[in-house]
Amino acid sequence: MNNQLLELNNISLKFEDNQILKNIAFNIHAKEIVTLIGPNGAGKTSLVKIILGLLSPTSGSLIPSRSLTIGYMPQKIQIDQTLPLNVKRFLRLAPGRKLTIQSVMALTGIERIANTPIQSISGGELQRVLLARAILRKPDLLVLDEPAQGVDISGQNELYNLIRDIREQFGCAIFMVSHDLHLVMAATDKVICLNQHICCSGHPEQVSNDPAYLDLFGPATAPGFAVYHHHHDHEHNVHGDVVPGTHAHACEDPHAHTHCKP
Ligand SMILES: Nc1ncnc2c1ncn2[C@@H]1O[C@H](COP(=O)(O)OP(=O)(O)OP(=O)(O)O)[C@@H](O)[C@H]1O
DSSP states (O other): OTTEEEEEEEEEEEETTEEEEEEEEEEEETTOEEEEEOOTTSSHHHHHHHHHTSSOOSEEEEEEOTTOOEEEEOSOOOOOTTSOOBHHHHHHTOSSOOSOHHHHHHHHTOGGGTTSBGGGSOHHHHHHHHHHHHHTTOOSEEEEESTTTTOOHHHHHHHHHHHHHHHHHHOOEEEEEOSOOTTTGGGOSEEEEEESEEEEEEOGGGOOOOHHHHHHHOSOSSTTSOOOOOOOOSOBOTTSOBOTTOOOSOOOOTTOSSOOOO
């Protein structure tokens, strides 16, 4: 496809003898929203760091399109409590700005807190500020690591709607890490389930009613929220390795870029 932004070819990562990622292969295309799910320790943040160029894979390659600009919203940030820094000044510190501070503040609904010290805003407001900072460079690809962390349920819903609006407005692709897909499903084109390797991936509407997802992530928490199910075709031991003999069938999702594999 000629609208490909990023190609991951058999990325593997080891820390000393610990295998963190194994043969990760998928592509991200322009305007696509890709959600990465997986249990704690699955390697999600490590994979994000590789995509951002902060970590080098032990093997495999990452091929970005020419002049790819990435905007990144981290899981959390550390800010010195004593630093005199309001939201507007915090945004001014972002390098490579292509959009105005005013326009991103309006888009993310944070104008009201422009002059508030960043240390005293709420968790939900901080997520919006971090999102605003990530889009200031008008990225082709927006990478969001657990964007709704620390945000209550109704705030999460609004945040995911905002993320969808940003994609519409700027035409950027989004690669998003999430622990829980109940809220993000409506805004996701492709789901990648990671547990060291890619357990399964595909279009969310193509996969349904698989008890394996409920085993991993639990039932929907509120009516009206889409529930994601995927065909997890094998079991893992406590180390995340595939248990031999439990790999029953190939992934049935015809839209999957990467099929179920051990
Ligand atoms: N610098 C490091 N050195 C050694 N091991 C590391 C390092 N960074 C991460 N790991 C290990 O790699 C594994 C994957 O960690 P990672 O943070 O990528 O997982 P994750 O899926 O993002 O987890 P969580 O959902 O809990 O945030 C973990 O077992 C972690 O302890």
